[in-house]
Amino acid sequence: MGQVAVLFRLMPQGVETDMRAVAEGVRGALPTGVAVRGMQVKDIAFGLKALLVSVVMADTGGLLDSTEQALAKVPHVESVEVMEEGLL
Numbered sequence: 001m002g003q004v005a006v007l008f009r010l011m012p013q014g015v016e017t018d019m020r021a022v023a024e025g026v027r028g029a030l031p032t033g034v035a036v037r038g039m040q041v042k043d044i045a046f047g048l049k050a051l052l053v054s055v056v057m058a059d060t061g062g063l064l065d066s067t068e069q070a071l072a073k074v075p076h077v078e079s080v081e082v083m084e085e086g087l088l
Contacts, residue, residue: 001058001059001060002058002059002087002088003056003057003058003059003087003088004056004057004058004059004064004085004086004087004088005037005054005055005056005084005085005086005087005088006054006055006056006057006064006067006082006084006085007052007053007054007082007083007084007085008052008053008054008055008067008068008071008080008081008082008083009050009051009052009053009080009081009083010022010026010050010051010052010053010071010074010077010079010080011044011048011050011077011078011079011080011081012048012049012050012051012076012077012078013076013077013078014048015046015047015048015049017049017076018076019041019049019051021075021076022051022074022075022076022077023039023041023051025074025075025076025077026039026051026053026071026074029070029071029073029074030055030067030070030071031063031066031067031070033057033058033060033063034055034056034057034063034067035055035056035057036053036054036055037054037055037056038053038054039051039052039053039054040052052083053071055067056088059087064082064085068080068082
């Protein structure tokens, strides 16, 4: 089995959401075996920002779905979307 790199986009509940708090919540929410490679706050529109989270995980069935579900449970996160996925 190889490694998979995945880029997630997390959208906050509103423009007033503290993106640093969301980033801290991401680190604590990730399942075992998923490592953060990087995070970046990106301006979307009208003051709304998104948190881009790059992670690396084993190419194991179900791990991507469980990671997406875990990120959706981070406080103040409205939605989670897989932007890119690729083998390393």
